Each structure stands twice: as C-alpha cells, then as structure tokens.
Amino acid sequence: MQSWFAVVTKPRAEAIAFDNLQRQGYTCLWPRVRRSLRDAKGMRERVECLFPSYLFLRADPETESLAPVRSTRGALGLVRFGSLPARVPEAVIEQIRARLDPGDGTVRLDAPTWAPGTKVRISEGPLSGIAAIFLAEEAGDRVRMLIELLGTAREVVLPRLQVAARI
Incomplete structure (x- = not known):
C-alpha cells in the first residue's frame, strides 16, 4: 500500500531533489508558499519552501525500494524513527493539497482571524x-x-x- 514519506534534503536543494526523485518515478510533493518581504527596494514577493529542507514522496515500500532516495542528488534520505521510515498521514498531505493554488502551485496560507480584544x-x-x-x-x-x-x-x-x- 502506498504511503507518504518525508524526505530530508540538503539546504536549499529542494528543487534538485524534487526533480531527481520525479525522474526516478516517485510521486513527490514540494509545498511552497508565496511570501511578501520588505527589502531596500520596497515590498517584494518571494516563493519559499513551506517546510525548508523537506519534501514529500509517495511510494509503496513493499513493492519498491526506498534505498535510492538517500543517494539521490539533493536528498539526504528519509525521515526515520529508528530503522523505519516515518510515514506521513494521508490527512496531512490532503490538507496541504487542499490549499494548493491551481494557478502557480503554491500553498495558500490563510491569515489568522482574531476577535476584537485579542x-x-x-x-x-x-x-x-x-x-x-x-x-x-x-x-x-x-x-x-x-x-x-x-x-x-x-x-x-x-x-x-x-x-x-x-x-
């Protein structure tokens, strides 16, 4: 049965790991977010990783090997608890996918809502x-x-x- 796993990447190498894992036939999810930042030239929008140094991979460890992940360019390996790779709950991935913007593929983060007096x-x-x-x-x-x-x-x-x- 296919499950989602978290992949640890090298710093700022998420794009490289994502591309290389997809070339190997894995289904991957690399959540990014659009963020406004102020710099010397004013406000600018940047696309950043929602989870820096991590991306998600879907695989069936019973039928396909996860060993190639740790030797993939840009990736360090899977998040593990002991010797077992940690599975990411399907509900977490669905929550991320539900917030994906169809236009640019970034995750829409809703601003927090506060009641007056908070x-x-x-x-x-x-x-x-x-x-x-x-x-x-x-x-x-x-x-x-x-x-x-x-x-x-x-x-x-x-x-x-x-x-x-x-x-």
Whole structure:
C-alpha cells in the first residue's frame, strides 16, 4: 500500500531533489508558499519552501525500494524513527493539497482571524516586539491595533503581515 514519506534534503536543494526523485518515478510533493518581504527596494514577493529542507514522496515500500532516495542528488534520505521510515498521514498531505493554488502551485496560507480584544505581538517593522490588542480589520489586508506608546494608548494601522499570532 502506498504511503507518504518525508524526505530530508540538503539546504536549499529542494528543487534538485524534487526533480531527481520525479525522474526516478516517485510521486513527490514540494509545498511552497508565496511570501511578501520588505527589502531596500520596497515590498517584494518571494516563493519559499513551506517546510525548508523537506519534501514529500509517495511510494509503496513493499513493492519498491526506498534505498535510492538517500543517494539521490539533493536528498539526504528519509525521515526515520529508528530503522523505519516515518510515514506521513494521508490527512496531512490532503490538507496541504487542499490549499494548493491551481494557478502557480503554491500553498495558500490563510491569515489568522482574531476577535476584537485579542492580544497579539507585532513581529516586523518599526514597532517590532510591542504587544498590541487587535481592534478591527481594515481594507487592503491591514489591521487596526491598540498599542501603548509613550505612556498612552494609541491606535495604529499596520499590514497584517507585521503582526504575529496571539501572545
């Protein structure tokens, strides 16, 4: 019976391992995510690995050998518990596949939803590290927060990407 396995890859060699494993006839899944990053030229979108240094492989270890995986260019081997390769539950793979964008194949990660009054932490930007209270959603993927700054409570509007999960 076919199962999913996690493959450990060399750092930043997921694409090489993915291509080489597929050439060997394995069914593979390499989940990537689109992320907005700020650099010197402004905001840019990058496609990054959802799980850096890992990808998933589907095989039937009863009928096909998994030994070639560890000698595949870009791959280090399978994740193992003792001597047995660790199986990834089918439900995990289905959750990832359900979020795949049909256009570019990246995984869509839904922004967390917070109820008004939820305590969060600002993770990026000039207010990084400051605790805040979520007030409301704003247009254009922005959020309204209440922060304490210089001894007084202030409302600020920030990009949602700059706010981390709950405290």
